[in-house]
Amino acid sequence: MGGDPVTHGGGAWRAKWWTQGEEPGTTGQWGVWESLGACDGGGGDGGDEEPPAGGFVVSEAQFNQFFPNRNPFYTYSGLVAALDSFPAFATTGSETVQRREAAAFLANVSHETGGLVHIVEQNTANYPHYCDTSQPYGCPAGHDQYYGRGPIQLSWNFNYKAAGDSLGIDLLHNPSLVQNDPAVAWRTALWYWNTQSGPGTMTGHAAMVNGVGFGESIRSINGAIECDGGNPAQVQSRVDKYRNFTGQLGVDPGGNLYC
The missing domain is CATH 2.10.10 (Seminal Fluid Protein  PDC-109 (Domain B))
Structure with missing residues (x-):
């Protein structure tokens, strides 16, 4: 019984x-x-x-609850397929730490994409600005082709090249893959989260698994613009999403939520 x-x-x-x-x-x-x-x-x-x-700590049902208005492009299966590229993501530390990291990652991508609604950057006037001509490889896909795409809005020719080199995909010549292939899109977001510190001092992954706090994950993504009083409303938006997601996953958010 x-x-x-x-x-x-x-x-x-x-x-x-x-x-x-x-x-x-x-x-x-x-x-x-x-x-x-x-x-x-x-x-x-x-x-x-x-x-x-043994899979992702966020179930498909929970993912759908997190993103009720998401674009169908952002599939749960695409996210799960991308996890193989970064096996330490949301599997390191205690169950609480794993759930916090998943919530932190998804909160940041939610903020970047309006709740997984936008696949590409909405301000098209910015598109030509993301070609760093000082790079020896230039911008072979076109000066206006390295705009923000995917869950974390991958931008700049050097980031497309670095992500592509890491993932074994030629994103420098084919940046549109990030907006056309859900698994590639999720892989670029996880690449940034797990390997890039951006304007911060550590990766988002390191911030969460080492107990530094959600605030440092914000700094690694957009800290030069948002942190240290730069745009407190944007920081608050990220924190609110993180608190919401950790609540739905049944864990407390931990400390140091702001940057």
Whole structure:
């Protein structure tokens, strides 16, 4: 006989038979614990889905709840496919740290894209500005082809080249792949998050797994413009999203939320 529902890690679970101390979410599809979905009830939007065993800490149902108005381009399957390129992302440290990192990453990309609505930068007047002609490889796709694209709005010819070199994709000559292939788009965002410190002193990944705090992830993405009083409203927008996502994932946001 099944037991009474319990909550764990932001989800609701029911034991299908007597447990032997197994932790909910660790026993797989055929194990003792049956997922009842998110603690908020979930409704009919995939709320009874079990998070994939050993997979991303954010389930597809939760992803859909985070981004109710998202562009269909930004698929959950594209995100999951991109995770293979960065196996330390949202798998390092305790379950709380993993969920915080996933929430931090998704909060920042939500801010960058208006809730995963925009695939490309909306201000087309900026497009010609992202060609750094001092680079020896120039801008072979065209001076106006290195504008912001994808979840983290990858910009500049040198970032397209560096991301492409890292991922084994020629994005310098084919920057449009970032707006046409969901898995490529997600990979560029995870590349920046996991490997680039930008105007900050560490990557977003390092900020979260080392307990420095969400604020430093903002600094690594747009700190030169937003941090240290540059644009407190934009910082607050990111923090609000992060708090919302950590709340939905059932973990506290930690300290040092601002930059």
